[in-house]
Amino acid sequence: MRHALTIGRREFNAYFTAPIAYIVIAIFLLVTGWFFFSTFFLLNQANLRNFFGLLPIIFAFVVPAVTMRLFAEEFHIGSYETLLTLPVGFGDVVLGKFSAACAFVAAMLLPTLAYPVAVAALGALDWGPVIGGYLGAVLLGAAFAAVGLFASALTRNQIVAFIIGLAICFGLTLVDQMAFFLPQVFASTLTYLAADVHFQNVARGVVDTRDLIYFLSVCFIGLYATHLALSSRN
């Protein structure tokens, strides 16, 4: 466990020594800021529903970009061999990298706290949904990070890792829109699988165990699949 922390700290620092972190954060803030404030004054309501409504789709693009390098880069330059012959297990490596990705997502969300503060200054903001929204955003980010980590463990090409991660995250976000075409039995299952639905539940300020279990199980499945992908590699 201590090794996972050491690896996580290294990965987190590595994000900020390369320009990619700043680019990703800048793009994320630009996109969310633009979509949020372009309609905010027209709607004339003091809430962040618009911001959180878009978050799953934006995360589906941004989080795989954050995670794509975690394994693919190591495979590519060969440092994976150096890392794995140090006294660490697959579990340490997977958990370490996952925690770094989660911490990065949290760091990315941090500047957006300016939005609720600004909105609260303009009108009576209900803080319940805001807190729920940020909790949901962290959970959603963690779930997508686990998926992206798995995609990264499949290939030595970062672009391929990004596209695989994007496809899965995008599918998870929008799968409930497909429910409409299918018979009732499948429809409810599909709706349960949709990350968007669970996220919007939490973002309303209602923290239900069903939603928590959904996000935690996506994390678990993603990390376990990563573990399997790594151990079948050699």
Added chain:
Amino acid sequence: MIHVENLTKYYDEICAVDRISFDVRKGEILGLLGPNGAGKTTTLRMLTGFLKPSAGRIQIGDYSIEDRPLEIKKIIGYLPESAPLYQDMLVVDYLQFVAGLRELDAGARLDRIRELGELCGIREVMHQPIGELSKGYRQRVGLAHAMMGDPEVLVLDEPTSGLDPNQIVEIREIIRRIGKAKTVVFSTHILSEAEATCDRVAIIHRGKIAADSSTTRLKETLGGRSQIHVTLTGADADGVQRELAGVPGVTGLSLLDPSNGAVRLVLTCDATCDPRPELYQRIRRTSWTLLEFHQETLKLEDIFRELTKES
């Protein structure tokens, strides 16, 4: 210290390592020699637990690699080929990271890093990113990485490849210094290197061990034959051939291209008797002038070439 038994590795259908067995004693330096693609790197990767063997057993110290991979990783320091390290990190940060994973005491880390910086000669690059270092320095950082936890066993994959001659000498010197107290296994395709550094060499060819013995024994058993180079002026080729071919111990005589009117020839000899005194006596009786006269024993290089010849 290291016990390897019937180690085999298949990549799909291709057999990279074919039932290799060897032992390495504590404090011994073993060189794995072989042409490219012989299976050296695969063997070392299995030894360090990075690759899973298809079959066979590896035991290091008291542990078998299948049951206790983590314990084995703790006592092995490994430098992979061409030292793939994190490009963006500063050398000192990277060594700190390794020290953390090697569970060194937080207080002792800086001292250990300083000590290794001294030993590997990387003190002046400590605050540079690894990606900006020259190959020689990167290799030395890799060496420091491998030695961080003061491991019992050091495994180095082509530690001198791509270095300039001065750096090669330095790295060899470091290996020899470490080899006094530790067990070292390293691979190379440079023969003089194995000859200069190792106590023992194992020659690997096409995934099999072609020869395994101490460097001196290997030369004795396979290198009993020798060659004598002679250069003479004032002589004619036919006369030289008549005079010298019959000397006991000489099994063959071949003339090289003459240069500046001198006759140059190479005599092959077997190990049974030394023909040199007799050769000299015979040359003295003639009117020829002797310019060059020296013997070469068959080098590891020739033995190697013989063992790994494509049949």
